[in-house]
Each structure stands twice: as C-alpha cells, then as structure tokens.
Amino acid sequence: MWESVELREIRVFLALAEELHFGRAAEKLGLTQSRVSQSLRQLEGKVGGQLLHRTSRRVSLTPLGERFRERVGGAYRQLAEALQASPDTGGTLRLGTFEPCSAGPHLNAIIARFEAAHPDCEVQVSEISHGTDPLDALRRGEVRLLAIRLPLVAADLAVGPVLTREPRVLAVARTHPLAARASVTLEDVADYRVTECFGVPRSIMRAFVPAATAGGRPLQRIPNSPVKPYEVASLVARGKVVHPTVPSFDDFFGQPEITYRPLTDLPPLESALVSRRDDPDPRVAGFLRVAAEVLSVS
Incomplete structure (x- = not known):
C-alpha cells in the first residue's frame, strides 16, 4: 500500500521521530x-509495520521506524526543496472562503x-x-489560501494580510425588545438566548459570541x-435568538425582519x-504580495 502514502503522513512521522513526543510534535x-496519532496509524498501516513504540512515559522509534526515517528523511527534504524552487506559476490556484463576508x-x-500578472494562472474561489x-x-x-475570520492561532499557518x-x-428581530435601543x-x-454556528473554529466562534460578559454572566x-449562517438569520428573524455579528452579515444573510444595533463593548x-x-507553491506567496499591495491603497 506504499503507493497511497501521503506527504502529510511522512511529515507527521518525521516530526514525531524528531520530537519523540506527541504533544510537542502536534x-x-x-x-x-x-x-x-491518526496520521501515524494510517502510515503504519500503509508501510505494514509499527514505526514507534508508545507508552505512557516515552516514545521511541522501532527498528522499522529507524530504517524508514533514514530512507525517507532526505528524500522528503529534497522533494520539499524542489517544490519550493519550482518556477511553475500556471494552472489553478484554489482559494477558499468560510463565509462570503469574510472575503x-x-x-x-x-x-x-494577480491574474493580470499571472495570465497562465486562474484563481478558483x-x-x-x-x-x-x-x-x-x-x-x-484542497485550497491553498483561505479567507476566514480572526482570531486564529495555529503554529503551522501564516495569517495575513x-x-x-x-x-x-x-x-435582532424588528419586534424584539432590543430593537428599540x-x-x-x-x-x-445576556438576558436573551444566542447561538453558535456548528463547525466554526472555537477561537473564531468565541470572538463572535463570547462565553460570558465582562461581569461574568454566561450567555444563554x-x-x-x-x-x-442563513439558518442563524432565520432564527434571528423569528425572534428565537439574538446574534452578535458584523454589519456585512446583512449583505449576505440578512432579512427584512432583522435590524442591527451597535454592540458597544466588543472590539x-x-x-x-x-x-x-x-506551502512551497510560489503562486501563494505571489498572491499574498498582490493582496498586500491592493489593500495598502484601499
């Protein structure tokens, strides 16, 4: 099954082989x-043997793990360097958005x-x-760039611009008591019910809808x-919840039954x-440079 081994799995293994600690590798x-742990199990299944000994106290390489590290470590670095140096700027550059207003x-x-400067490359959103x-x-x-709300803390990801x-x-619904404020x-x-949106990274969801007020009152x-998001808008319009958000929410998910009031104590x-x-793809760095240029004069 070696044909199905992914670079991501090798990267995880090499990090474990270096750190010999699942927490530090993660x-x-x-x-x-x-x-x-899941990536390691998948890799071990594909190479046909255990690569690491794992106990509650320590992690160590098996003999197979030692041989595998010797064989793939240098090859992985060479492949990463080759991809980094690749001059290819054509093809399709995929950009994901998690919600339209975040773009x-x-x-x-x-x-x-970007496409004017790279006529052989099409950006697919x-x-x-x-x-x-x-x-x-x-x-x-699956995407090389992502437009998403902040804050976002992840050691392997670069944020900006x-x-x-x-x-x-x-x-709030136009008939809601807070609509008169x-x-x-x-x-x-905190006097009314709110909702989260399933699947949104926790740090981002907590920025939208904090767990509690500054005075310690939990939000219901x-x-x-x-x-x-349109399901959230439907709940708001029917008066089931109120929703801390941003003005652009109305551009994409708003309804005539919803109105918006400044929320003064959130940043x-x-x-x-x-x-x-x-990411070794030079098109990613090129897109980020163009984005910084456009945003600096906008």
Whole structure:
C-alpha cells in the first residue's frame, strides 16, 4: 500500500521521530494530538509495520521506524526543496472562503490584479462547507489560501494580510425588545438566548459570541447549534435568538425582519487570508504580495 502514502503522513512521522513526543510534535505541526496519532496509524498501516513504540512515559522509534526515517528523511527534504524552487506559476490556484463576508470588498480586485500578472494562472474561489473544519481543507491542500475570520492561532499557518475590519453589531428581530435601543451591550445580550454556528473554529466562534460578559454572566445558548449562517438569520428573524455579528452579515444573510444595533463593548472583528507556512507553491506567496499591495491603497 506504499503507493497511497501521503506527504502529510511522512511529515507527521518525521516530526514525531524528531520530537519523540506527541504533544510537542502536534504543537510543531499545528495539529491536535489525535490528528497526529491518526496520521501515524494510517502510515503504519500503509508501510505494514509499527514505526514507534508508545507508552505512557516515552516514545521511541522501532527498528522499522529507524530504517524508514533514514530512507525517507532526505528524500522528503529534497522533494520539499524542489517544490519550493519550482518556477511553475500556471494552472489553478484554489482559494477558499468560510463565509462570503469574510472575503471582504477587495477580493475581486486582488484576484484581477494577480491574474493580470499571472495570465497562465486562474484563481478558483470556492466556499468551504459549514459543518466541516475549514482549516482541514487548507492543511490537506484542497485550497491553498483561505479567507476566514480572526482570531486564529495555529503554529503551522501564516495569517495575513487583513482583508476586513468591522465594528460589532447585534442582529435582532424588528419586534424584539432590543430593537428599540439606540445601542446595546453584551450585558443586555445576556438576558436573551444566542447561538453558535456548528463547525466554526472555537477561537473564531468565541470572538463572535463570547462565553460570558465582562461581569461574568454566561450567555444563554440554544441547545442545538445551526450549521448554515442563513439558518442563524432565520432564527434571528423569528425572534428565537439574538446574534452578535458584523454589519456585512446583512449583505449576505440578512432579512427584512432583522435590524442591527451597535454592540458597544466588543472590539471590531477582522478577517484575513491564511496560508500554510510550509506551502512551497510560489503562486501563494505571489498572491499574498498582490493582496498586500491592493489593500495598502484601499
């Protein structure tokens, strides 16, 4: 089954062989320990043997693991260097968006300038399905760039440039008691129910909908989180929840029954382009340079 071995699995193994510690390897790779363990098991199944001894106290290479590291370590580095040096700038560059409003108003201008400078390369934009981890699509190479809300902390990912920076608002039904206010605070929000959106990375969801107010009052969450943003908009329009968000939510998911009030005690939210730090594709670096140029004068 060696034909099905993936570079990602070799990268995980080499990190484990170097660190001999699942926690440190996971931190180095920007993955969870369970994902590291899963990748190792998949690799061991494909090479047909155990590569590491694992106990509660220590991790060590098996004889097969030692031989495998000697054989693939140098080859992996050479392949990574060859990919890094590749002059290919053609083909398709895939860019994912986790929600339309995270892309911001300048993405089309960025794409147009990049494609003008790289006429053999087409940028393909696709929306990452909600209910799945968008960072997985980036790490697996299904997309090479991702437009997503911040904050985002992952050692293996590079964040920037920033695409948008928006103030905070509260989406409420026009018939809701808070709709009569000129502005609201998170303390006001704590009197009503809110919802998260299933599948959104936790750091981003907590920036949108904190666990509690500054005074320590927990926000009341409905028991079943919806998956799609338009499902959140439907709950808001029917008065089932109120939703801390940003003004561009209305551009894509708003409904006539929803109104927005300034939310004064939450900081603005940003979105940015995110890429893998170890991505050898020169088109990624080129796209990020063009994005920085366009955004600097926007």
